[in-house]
Amino acid sequence: EVLAVMNDPSMDAFEDTLKPGGLMIVNSTIIARKAKRTDIDVLYIPLTEIADKLGLKAAANMVLLGAYIEYSKLLPLEHLKEIVPRGIKRKQLGDQNVVAVEAGAKWVREHMAALV
DSSP, X not given: OXXXXXXXXXXXXXXXXXXXXXXEEEETTXXXXXXXXXXXXXXXXXXXXXXXXXXXXXXXXXXXXXXXXXXXXXSOHHHHHHHHHHTOSSHHHHHHHXXXXXXXXXXXXXXXXXXX
16 A cells, blocks of 8 residues: 655645555655654655756646656556656656656665665
8 A cells, every 4th residue: 555645734734544555655845744654654855846956846646656757666657757748648748747757766776675
């Protein structure tokens, strides 16, 4: 089970709903506090900061998706990069979302030692 929390109200409302052993991904750009629970895995990733640096503040969710896929190895990142543009009508937005996905995956690769 995975819970992505992008803001403080979501963390407050949903942290306790995650099953023990689940994964919570926290947007550490916006959420300053740490998880209260010790029976879950938590990744603190500056999702909004990464998106901002790309000039794509609204793409923090795509940064999250790339980070999760890289961390979980649920499917090859290349597959995700092929899938994402198909769901977006405007080519430029599709390309930008792929850049955001790649940035999230890169952040996880660069910080993997600290995450495990």
